[in-house]
Amino acid sequence: MAGVALLLLLVFCQGTLQAEATSPMTQPATVAVAALPEGELSAYPAQLPPLPYEYGALTKAIDAETMQIHHDRHHASYVKNLNAALKQQPNLQNRSVEALLRDLKSLPADIRTTIQNNGGGHLNHTIFWQLMSPNGGGQPTGAIANAIDQTFGSFDNFKKQFNEAGGARFGSGWVWLVRNPQGQLQITSTPNQDSPIMEGSYPILGNDVWEHAYYLRYQNLRAEYLTNWWNVVNWQEVERRFQLASQQ
Numbered sequence: 107m108a109g110v111a112l113l114l115l116l117v118f119c120q121g122t123l124q125a126e127a128t129s130p131m132t133q134p135a136t137v138a139v140a141a142l143p144e145g146e147l148s149a150y151p152a153q154l155p156p157l158p159y160e161y162g163a164l165t166k167a168i169d170a171e172t173m174q175i176h177h178d179r180h181h182a183s184y185v186k187n188l189n190a191a192l193k194q195q196p197n198l199q200n201r202s203v204e205a206l207l208r209d210l211k212s213l214p215a216d217i218r219t220t221i222q223n224n225g226g227g228h229l230n231h232t233i234f235w236q237l238m239s240p241n242g243g244g245q246p247t248g249a250i251a252n253a254i255d256q257t258f259g260s261f262d263n264f265k266k267q268f269n270e271a272g273g274a275r276f277g278s279g280w281v282w283l284v285r286n287p288q289g290q291l292q293i294t295s296t297p298n299q300d301s302p303i304m305e306g307s308y309p310i311l312g313n314d315v316w317e318h319a320y321y322l323r324y325q326n327l328r329a330e331y332l333t334n335w336w337n338v339v340n341w342q343e344v345e346r347r348f349q350l351a352s353q354q
């Protein structure tokens with residue numbers, strides 16, 4: 107009797123395992139994703155991540171139409187162009203976006219700039235959406251709050267320097283708080299869609315100062331956008347990225 111029960115149990119378990127093994131829900135999305143280092147972004151196929159909130163959720167700083175165009179058209183075009191550039195490059199398709207950007211010199215010359223612009227655009231915007239929240243704003247908390255105070259003297263002083271760097275970026279680009287290769291917090295700015303990781307720095311916080319990020323509401327007043335943007339900064343995500351940075 108016990109033998110029959112054991113046999114039935116084994117059959118049941120095997121059936122369950124087979125069902126799980128063949129279920130679409132348990133299949134890895136792609137081989138490329140499975141091969142990536144933890145937390146890094148798939149370059150091929152690159153996928154447009156959904157916004158983690160409604161288009162109109164960040165009106166303390168950014169209007170709904172800007173968010174929709176920014177995400178659905180600008181970010182989507184970086185994803186589309188990155189996939190197009192890598193379509194004929196099977197040797198590069200298993201690399202993460204981060205790995206491609208860290209080693210641009212290793213890429214074929216005819217796609218290098220395309221990868222830099224569109225891989226950077228995909229990575230920067232993927233980070234950017236997460237760094238904002240309808241419940242954001244206020245003061246930083248946790249270890250990042252102490253680190254900002256120690257490095258910049260105070261949160262207000264940090265914001266002032268960050269806004270100045272964002273305002274000083276001529277043309278299109280980004281302003282960042284990074285952990286630099288020496289392990290220090292630093293405010294930096296990158297042109298176009300360049301990522302701080304191209305210089306060995308880890309992006310902790312970043313704001314998009316391309317005109318497409320603010321022009322419908324603020325027109326030429328980038329400084330006003332930079333000031334209001336603090337109303338939506340997701341400090342929990344900043345803290346998470348600060349902890350990740352210290353593990354790099």
Ligand SMILES: [Fe+2]
Nearest residue numbers: 180314316319
């Ligand atoms: Fe943008």
